[in-house]
Amino acid sequence: MIQGFLSDYLPTTLRWALVGIVLVALMAATYWVLRRFKVKHGSAVGFVFVLPMTLGLLIFTLFPFLFSFYLSFTEFNMFQAPTWVGLANYTQMFTNDTYFWPSCSLTLKYALYSVPLSLIASVAVALLLNRPIKVVGFWRTLYYVPAVLPAAATMLLWRWMFAPNSGLINYMLSPFLLLFGLQPPEWYTDPQLVLSVFVITSLWGVFGANSVILLAGLKNVPTELYEAANLDGAGMLQKFRHITLPMISPTLFYTLITGIIGALQIFTQAFFMTIPANMGTFLSVRIYQEAFAFGHYGYAAAMAWFMLICIFVLTLIVFKSSSAWVYYENEAK
């Protein structure tokens, strides 16, 4: 403990404090320089105040972003300088990597199943929460619990529940299995089922939180609209289809976008669950392995860029489609 304090915590704390002080000094110096160049007080102060973020963006986002693009055309192992290999990483990835396409399809399938399912479930729950019920706050608090739990803990928990021989899920399924004379499902090893374990776990993790978000959207729907519809004799389904859905579509759109981006980046969960080797693994995990386990940093960068483009294209499609189904009240048509 004492040794850990001296060797690990203390130097880091000192460097941490030093960086803080240097940053403040840098801000003061920037202000002085800007004023020397006759920049107005307000502009100089504003620029100095956002300086930490500007530096952070430059050093830890923009530089890495562009540099990884360069790395994706090189072979690089961290010990020697990167050597230019042109498109070799990309051709290797698309034509010669046994695990690449399975990993892509696993990641895509995961997003394709988990995101719409969680949206449907959370709209349903949000509609119920929006009814005149007692202690909405209690239900909201309860449903939000899985979203704050660490992904590591929940994944490990579900892995235990899905354990083929002794897990709770198969135990509860056993009467039905016996009835139909079926073998207990091998959740860890059957390629079809492994994906469903991830989908079910993610559903449990996010649908409650999503329904809390959607509930806030539902609360914003003006009641006059429903009253008017009642006067016109609209049924429940009609009201849902023509009032509720259009009015919450901006919130749905937000949940869909963040859901897709989040699902395609699934990472932590894969470390707490076994995936059969022939299925590959999730793309982020593949990138991590290529880089930090095998030392193929250039190749990993190429894969990361491919993933970025996939996410970008998918998001763009959803954005483009949004004008057809997302309704904004203040939008001039």
Next chain:
Amino acid sequence: MTPKIRELLFQLFTYIVLVAVGLIILFPCLIMLTTSLKADVNLFQVPIQWIPDPVMWSNYSEAFVKMDQIAHGLTFVRVLVNTLFITLLGMVSELCAVSVVAYGFARFRFTGRKVIFFTMLATMMLPGIICIIPSFMIWKGLGLIDTYDPLVTAAWLGGGAWAVFLMRQFMMNIPQEMEEAATIDGANTLQIFYLIIIPMIKPALLALGVLIFQGRWNDFMGPLIYINTAAKFPLVMAIKFFQESLSHEAPKWNYMMAVSAVLALPILILYFSAQRYFIEGLNVGAVKG
């Protein structure tokens, strides 16, 4: 059926579904708890023991003794201090940076403001993994791999874009009269920031603090990439390490659930004592954005 009875049945249906969903959410959490308290022999027992008998509170201490044996030097106190060190130090610097940066965005006009702001928002869409390799090179170049520096020091430079965005929204809703009055009284910008803005944004600081704490406590990718020595692991990494070595023998699910419960408990306590902030922070982005 009269409308009144129909309404009553519908209300009943609503409550039944709400309770069922609540059970789906609670049940796994309870399983984590009961499993963590079971003796080894009762772990795989059929029919399942719903309430552990005997109740093995000692699993918790034994799990951490076992962890110390597998990962040399990673005692309970050590792993807790590691986690808190990463979480709190980073949180403090991130909060400082966020409030300063958000103030700059909320109150001042300067060249490049829009560019910086929208670049910052755009980075929220960027998958984290794409920047990992060059960032790793930076820290390797500084000789700081396997220290906590990459996890805490970088937080001085702004931290999460969403946090800056939320703080800026909050500051824009503060009326400017106080600041104007203080300017007339001869206060300079630093005094205004320190004496007027900081006290006013305390609720937002608390809310962001809670969310940042949760994010850092649960963070797995950062420690996975930057920390190699077992004695330096935070809890999340310790669990992964533990899980890998324990699944070779008969899986000690009771130990693994005990350690997972220790990881989840502080977050649950924090959540229940400050749940308003969690849900508010979440909604701002969704509804106003």
